[in-house]
Amino acid sequence: MAVNYDQIVVGGGRDAVAQALALEEQGQAVALVIPANGTAYDPVIVREAVDLVIRSGSISMAALRTAVAQIADSRSASDRRLLAEAGVEVLTGDVQFTDATTITVQAGIVIERISAPSIILACGTAAAPIGRGFGEATSVVTAENWLSLENLPESMVIVGAGETGLEHAILLSRLGVEVTVVDEHSNVFELCGGLMDLNLFEAQSLGVAFRLNDEVIGVESRSTGKALVVRLSSGRQLIADAAMTCVGRVGRTNGLNLEAIGVGLDEEGRAWCDAEGHTWVPSIIAVGAVVGFRAEPALVG
Structure with missing residues (x-):
């Protein structure tokens, strides 16, 4: 049996966290679902790491990787603290849509089913x-x-x-x-x-x-x-x-089973949407970089 929420946000980057927090502030019960391979490369973190190693005077790839990991861990801990304080449920694992309102999240041998009348795709893009x-x-x-x-x-x-x-x-x-x-x-x-x-x-x-x-x-x-x-x-x-x-960029939608439930994807794996971000499935909305080229209104819905 699925656990029900008012809204589900799918994604692991800053856009997804911001969406989940904003919805929770509106008094909605929100789940943030982070695909196992869905944490996007964050150039903001890399810029901070570059600043750090330049100031340290020890410029090397090893120092840069260490700085990126430290900043990313700190940012992740801060995000999870904010999400926990706001009451947002966070699930991480292999994610698949089973229908227009239901998602399964598998972490190891544990499979959770969650559902909501509205699901927001905020999974971003990756390098082609x-x-x-x-x-x-x-x-x-x-x-x-x-x-x-x-x-x-x-x-x-x-x-x-x-x-x-x-x-x-x-x-x-x-x-x-x-x-x-x-x-x-x-x-x-x-x-x-x-x-x-x-x-x-x-x-x-x-x-x-x-x-x-x-x-x-x-x-x-x-x-x-x-x-x-x-x-x-x-x-x-x-x-x-x-x-x-x-x-080139490609949507981080691989493996989500979106096309099987009717969500149209362009050649780069981004979701076809109308001007308001609605995909071909009315209950699923895309935001941020995963939004593909706008579809004609007649094709949506």
Whole structure:
């Protein structure tokens, strides 16, 4: 038999926690369901960690990983304390929708069934998988797993001059890494606006190099010297210790069984919604980055 709530929020990031707390403040009985693989990479935490290691004067990947773990643990403990004080029930495990109002959460051999008349998807997005053209070198990373590099690279090629690419170009440059950003657009300002304009100017002031109107067509490992040769469509080659792909995001919806209950997902796994965030299933609302391209109103409901 399912345990009933007024609202269920699905997700493990800041948006999900904020949604759960806001609903509880309205006097609703709320469950926050955190998928086992649903805790998103948080660039805010990484920025704080970069500031910390720079102030310490001990800049290394090991120091950065330690700082990220400490800040993340502190943030998680603070969130759980706030959720507990507010009376939000928190469940973590493998999550599946069984129908429009019911979810199962499995942690080990324990399976819990919970239901609510309204369920909010706030599970966010993850970096898109690395394309085939980038090979299988361990020094080719995404914006979410670059902390797994054994050592801080002396040089890095970042593919994509969007928000994620610029943000990581700034972080790495501040850590002393020589960064080159490659993007197919001829004018990065076409991608920018507001905060991104400021990021672009900061990246330029830090000495980030830009290769525009160009695309990466292949990445090859080297046996000596710098680890990678990055081949561009212009015929140029960039030599670097590592490369990071910052092109594309995918919804953290894999395994949730959403399509089986009627929720439409786009090619990137994000939920089709109307202007108010309602998915094709009226009881399920999506918020934040997991919202895909808006569907035509006639397709919703």
